[in-house]
Amino acid sequence: SSTGLNTSRTSDIYCIRRSDLELCLKELGTRLMQRERDNYTNYSYYYESLLFNTRQLVGLRENEIKSLRSQVQDQQFTVEVESQLLTLSTYFDLINELIHLRTVNAQLQNDKQLRFDKELHRIRDRFQSINEQLLNTNLLLRSRFEQYREQLYNSTITIIQQIRTEIYTMARAKLTSDAKSIIDQQHTVQTKLIHSLQDEIHRNEDKHMSETYQHERTWQKEQIELEKTIGQLQYELNRYQKRYVYKTTQQIEEIQTLKKSNNYLRKRIVSNENQYKKIFETENKSENKANLERDDDLRQAINQKQIIETRLRWMQEQSNQ
Incomplete structure (x- = not known):
């Protein structure tokens, strides 16, 4: 207003004083x-306020990351402990199974040896009794044959003596034409006696041979049965030995696979930790702290995933078996 009053208007041009212009510019500035x-x-x-809110949010996120990291570490520790306990329980079960198989094998060996010894003693006793029976039968037959031969000899002597006496009496009585007929009759009687004696001897020999053949047949049958029993026992022993060897090798292979998987898991964990330690040492902590923390979380998650996959694979193999 002061400027407007102090200016003189000439057509469309306003004239402003320098002091007023400076004052106006100063006030405008x-x-x-x-x-x-x-x-x-x-x-x-x-x-x-935005920075304060961001810092509070970052603090909350850091606290959440720390809690999650502690939870992941606790879970990793529990998973490792469970895997080790599971491995130890598996080893314990396998050792118990091996001990049981060894005891069963030892018991089978003892049973087989006892059965074999018992059968062998029985066969020996049977063979001894058969031999004794054969010897007794032979002695009895010999004694009977001697008695029969002695009786036959005595009977022949008596018959000869009787015939001689009869011949002598008949010869004394008849020295005529009847002598020839008497001699023929005596000869026929002697031949009949001799043939009857020979037939009796042959019958006794045939009887003795048949009894001996029957005893030999029975002994051969018992020997064949013994060989069959021994073969069956040997077959059972070989079968149990093959089964024991198969189960032992299978359990050893399972133990080796578990050891390999456990060693491979440990190597992977150690290599991952060494790798991330090197990354953590080489890179700048101030610039890449968030990245390294994220990598650390990722590493722990990968290790946990590998442990869980190994455990699931082992449980799948156990269920398949």
């Missing part, structure tokens, strides 16, 4: 500076 100052203050308050 102060107002602009005040507005910029207010804007700067408002923006600074706004960004400070």
